[in-house]
Amino acid sequence: MQEQHELYENARKRIKQKKRLYLHFIIFLVGSVFLIILNKVLKLGETYAENWFVWAIMLWLFFWVLHFVNVFITNKFMGKDWERIQTEKLVTKQEKRIEKIKKNLEREEQFIAESEFFNEQEKKKIETKQTLTLIAAIGSNNALGKDNDLIWHLPADLQHFKNSTSGHHIIMGRNTFESIGKALPNRTNVIITRNPNYSVENCIIVNTLEDAIKIAENDNNPFIVGGAQIYNQAINLVDKLIITEVHKDFEADTFFPKIDKSIWKEVNRQNFKADEKNKYDYSFVTYLKN
Ligand SMILES: NC(=O)c1ccc[n+]([C@@H]2O[C@H](COP(=O)([O-])OP(=O)(O)OC[C@H]3O[C@@H](n4cnc5c(N)ncnc54)[C@H](OP(=O)(O)O)[C@@H]3O)[C@@H](O)[C@H]2O)c1
Numbered sequence: 001m002q003e004q005h006e007l008y009e010n011a012r013k014r015i016k017q018k019k020r021l022y023l024h025f026i027i028f029l030v031g032s033v034f035l036i037i038l039n040k041v042l043k044l045g046e047t048y049a050e051n052w053f054v055w056a057i058m059l060w061l062f063f064w065v066l067h068f069v070n071v072f073i074t075n076k077f078m079g080k081d082w083e084r085i086q087t088e089k090l091v092t093k094q095e096k097r098i099e100k101i102k103k104n105l106e107r108e109e110q111f112i113a114e115s116e117f118f119n120e121q122e123k124k125k126i127e128t129k130q131t132l133t134l135i136a137a138i139g140s141n142n143a144l145g146k147d148n149d150l151i152w153h154l155p156a157d158l159q160h161f162k163n164s165t166s167g168h169h170i171i172m173g174r175n176t177f178e179s180i181g182k183a184l185p186n187r188t189n190v191i192i193t194r195n196p197n198y199s200v201e202n203c204i205i206v207n208t209l210e211d212a213i214k215i216a217e218n219d220n221n222p223f224i225v226g227g228a229q230i231y232n233q234a235i236n237l238v239d240k241l242i243i244t245e246v247h248k249d250f251e252a253d254t255f256f257p258k259i260d261k262s263i264w265k266e267v268n269r270q271n272f273k274a275d276e277k278n279k280y281d282y283s284f285v286t287y288l289k290n
Pocket of ligand 1: 135136137138143144145146147148149150172173174175176177179192193194195207208209225226227228229230231233254
């Protein structure tokens, strides 16, 4: 309704303006004839300028043109309504821009909150990150043991094993435990067996490899310590390999699985020569997943 009323008011104003312009034109024509008569017939003011009516008509024409411009151009495009429409357009544009900025701000705030959340999660993950490590000593032909015992005697390797595993969980198969014969001190000994009645003093007994890993979930670095059956099942689950390479082929009945170099990257190696205590050349090698 209001829009219709505005349209009507506008149209009325325009008609009035055009009528006035038309009237002005008629007065201009009549006035011009009158000026010509004054100048040419009645010779009025001829002593000052001969054809002064031309200048008078030109001046009037100039004012009429101004009037015309005001009605058809200035008033049409730059009248109050035009100003109001432009202002409204500008206000709408600004409002849209403010809305966009607000949305961007909200998005940025959300992004910052999410980033903080993920950073916090990442930090927590790093803090609680567990490295499951497999530790083994293997011959050049991947030999592990024979007749449920180790094949070589390398005190340096035993010390290396002790240094690496002390304070942590050591997860082993029942055969390996029986080969050692007792729970190793300063470590949580976890034995895997399918026998539900198996029991040993100072050791945790579990019936699956998964249960063994779960038992050690609060340890940031539990170790899988063998033997062959357990290594074979765990090598794809662990994050790190600590391997003692004993540089000789040995006769054996249990072997370490092949280390897939497309999965495992050697990150550290220390080479040692045989000495009076350690009969064979050996190397301590660390692998991490590629
Ligand atoms: N060179 C080294 O670094 C190193 C390290 C460790 C051991 N070794 C050698 O490795 C040899 C022993 O290895 P191994 O392969 O014969 O035996 P192992 O892996 O030590 O133990 C095998 C036993 O673990 C239990 N087991 C295996 N997988 C299981 C599963 N998924 N669920 C439940 N129980 C499971 C079974 O016990 P049950 O039969 O009771 O069910 C199985 O008989 C010995 O010669 C030892 O000296 C060498």
